[in-house]
Amino acid sequence: MTMHATGFAKGHGTGNDFVLVADPAGDRPLLPGEVRALADRRFGVGGDGVIRAVPAGRAGDAALDDAPAGTWAMDYWNADGSASEMCGNGVRVFVRFLLEQGLAELPDGGSIDVATRAGVKRVVRHGDLLAVDLGPFALGGTRLVAADGLDVARPGLDVSTGNPHVVVALADEAELEALDLHRAPSLDPVAEHGANVEFVVPGVIADGIGSIRMRVHERGVGETLSCGTGAVAAALATRHWSGEAADRWIVDVPGGRLEVDVDARGHAWLTGPAEIVFRGEALSPAP
Numbered sequence: 001m002t003m004h005a006t007g008f009a010k011g012h013g014t015g016n017d018f019v020l021v022a023d024p025a026g027d028r029p030l031l032p033g034e035v036r037a038l039a040d041r042r043f044g045v046g047g048d049g050v051i052r053a054v055p056a057g058r059a060g061d062a063a064l065d066d067a068p069a070g071t072w073a074m075d076y077w078n079a080d081g082s083a084s085e086m087c088g089n090g091v092r093v094f095v096r097f098l099l100e101q102g103l104a105e106l107p108d109g110g111s112i113d114v115a116t117r118a119g120v121k122r123v124v125r126h127g128d129l130l131a132v133d134l135g136p137f138a139l140g141g142t143r144l145v146a147a148d149g150l151d152v153a154r155p156g157l158d159v160s161t162g163n164p165h166v167v168v169a170l171a172d173e174a175e176l177e178a179l180d181l182h183r184a185p186s187l188d189p190v191a192e193h194g195a196n197v198e199f200v201v202p203g204v205i206a207d208g209i210g211s212i213r214m215r216v217h218e219r220g221v222g223e224t225l226s227c228g229t230g231a232v233a234a235a236l237a238t239r240h241w242s243g244e245a246a247d248r249w250i251v252d253v254p255g256g257r258l259e260v261d262v263d264a265r266g267h268a269w270l271t272g273p274a275e276i277v278f279r280g281e282a283l284s285p286a287p
């Protein structure tokens with residue numbers, strides 16, 4: 001198989017890890033097999049997803065190219081070679097990658113727009129942290145969710161953050177720990193385009209700030225240490241169940257801590273760390 005991508009970086013946001021490649025000319029489109037090879041943790045670089053940075057207008061994808069000239073587009077792919085509309089950790093790591101590569105500048109407090117398949121998203125720098133405005137969100141209906149380690153199927157709430165999620169509330173930490181997410185949870189009814197599934201244990205709400213613990217099974221990946229849009233979906237579902245008791249939520253995931261805020265316009269924001277940890281070069285075509 002031909003590898004189009006040679007130079008790459010490896011980055012993560014709370015342990016949700018990505019291989020990143022820059023394609024300023026728009027002549028290195030990612031192919032599903034190449035994505036799988038790069039994301040492979042034994043034969044490749046390894047990652048939950050692969051991200052191409054390409055100028056909008058040169059992406060070769062109408063959903064990414066429909067953005068003002070001069071906007072960088074995040075071409076996001078899951079490890080199994082499927083493209084996704086949105087990635088909340090990915091878009092923040094993407095901006096860190098642009099800064100590291102000298103492809104963009106972002107002073108503290110400044111913002112940069114990123115084209116995604118879910119529309120243009122604004123990313124703001126707060127010191128070392130990066131926050132993304134995921135825009136308005138939609139809560140949907142319920143479906144039954146069964147998973148290994150759960151005694152009976154539980155109701156899950158559909159939440160759209162640009163990509164699809166189903167959020168399930170568990171009774172306590174013991175139930176969260178007992179989950180075995182090696183196999184994908186099953187949904188009834190089945191979600192037409194698949195879904196990321198978040199399991200949450202709501203904590204206390206104090207001084208207008210709620211807290212939750214979460215584990216996630218990502219569509220196209222499996223269990224991951226974190227999922228940014230998943231943290232947002234989990235916070236929005238828990239906020240809904242609480243009667244909108246708080247607009248700020250601290251979400252603890254296996255890979256760290258994220259913050260979710262709902263602003264006065266009803267937009268959901270995701271804030272957290274985003275790091276580039278390696279740079280390298282592919283030396284030979286993957287098997």
Ligand SMILES: N[C@@H](CCC[C@H](N)C(=O)O)C(=O)O
Pocket residue numbers: 016049078083084085086087088089090163164196218219220221226227228229230
């Ligand atoms: N990890 C991401 C979500 C990545 C896409 C997801 N697996 C999907 O298929 O929708 C995040 O941080 O949001």
